[in-house]
Amino acid sequence: MAFKQFPRMKKIATTTLLALMLSLAMSCKTDKESVEEDELVEVLDCSSVKTGKFKYANPAYGEWIIDRNETTSIEISETDDLKIYSDVVWITDCEYELHITDTDNLDNMAVVSSVLRVVITDVMDYGYKCVSYTPDGPEEFEMIRIDG
Template identity: 35%
Template sequence: MKKTIFLIFLLLNVNIYSQEKKCSDYKIGKFTYTNPLYKNWKVLRNETEQIETDKVNKIELRASIDWVTDCEYILTYTKFNNSENHPIVGQKINVKIIKVRDESVICESEGLGAKLELEMVLEKEK
C-alpha cells in the first residue's frame, strides 16, 4: 500500500514539473528586457499587436504582429509618437524565439539595420 501511494505521488509530481514552456506560451503578456540598455522599456503584447513603451523618455511604439510560426513573428510598426524624427512606421522586424526558459524567452531580431539577441522576461500577474 505504501509503495502504491508513493508511486502515485511520484507520478503526479513528475507530470506537474515536466510541463515545459513552449513558444506559444509567450504570444501574449507583459514583458521586460534583461539587457540594461533597455531597462526602461515595457512590452505589452496580445495576439495581433505589440506596444513598447519607455515611460522615462516618453516613447511609445505600436506594431502589428504576424505570427509565421509559434516561434517566429514579424513586427510591422504602425505608430510611433516621435515619427517626425524617426521614419519607422511601416518598417518590419523579423523575430525568432530561439530559447524558451521558465519565465523568459531569448529572441533574435533582425531589422532596421540591426541584428539583436535579447531576453524578454514575462511579468507575473499581480
Template identity: 35%
Template structure:
C-alpha cells in the same frame, strides 16, 4: 575514464537538444527588456498587436504582430502613440525568433528585414 566523460557529454547534448522551446507561452502577455541604450522597454502583446513603451526615450509605438511560425514573429509599425523627443521613426519590418525559453522569460533574436545582417539578441521577462 575518457569513455565516461564522452557518455556524459553525449547524454547532456541529446537531452539538452530535445528540450522544447515553448514559444506559445509567450505569444501574448506583458514583458520587459533591459537595453544599455534605451533603458527598460515595456512590451504588451495580444494576438495581433504589440505596444512598446520606451520611457527613457519618450517613445510609445503600436506594432502589427504576425506570427509566421510557432516561434517567429514579424512586427511592423502601425502607429506612433508617443514621441516626446521627436525621434525619427520610419516604417520597418522586424523579424524576431524566439530561440530559448524558461518558465518566466524568453530570448529573442531580431533583425530588421532588408536592413540588418547582424541579429540583436535580447532576453524578455514576463511581468504579468
C-alpha cells in the same frame, strides 16, 4: 587476393561500397539539417510567450515595456514616455514579424512602416530569448515576463 582472380567482382564491390558510403553521408546530412530546421518549431513550445507584458533583461536597453497580444504590440519607454505601435504577424509558433504602424513621437516617425522579424530561440519560466532581425543586422535579446 580473391579480387585479383575476379576483377569484375572487385569493380562491383568498390562501386557498391562507394554508393553505400555516399548514401549514408547524404542521409546523415539530411537528418541533421532537418533536425536543425525543425528544432525551434517542433521542439520549442513558444505558446506561453506569444502574449503578455515583457521587459528587456539587459538594462542597457532602457526601461522599455512590451505589451503584446496575438495581433498587436505596444512598446512603451517609461523613461522617455514614448510609445511604438506594431501589428504582430505570426509566421510560426516561434517566429513573428512586427509591422510598425505608429509612434506617438514625431521625431521617430521614420520607424513607421518598418518590419522587424523576431525568432524566439529559448523559452524559460521567467521569459524568453530571441533574435531580432533589423536593417542593422541581427540582435539577441532576453525578455523577462512582468505580468505574472
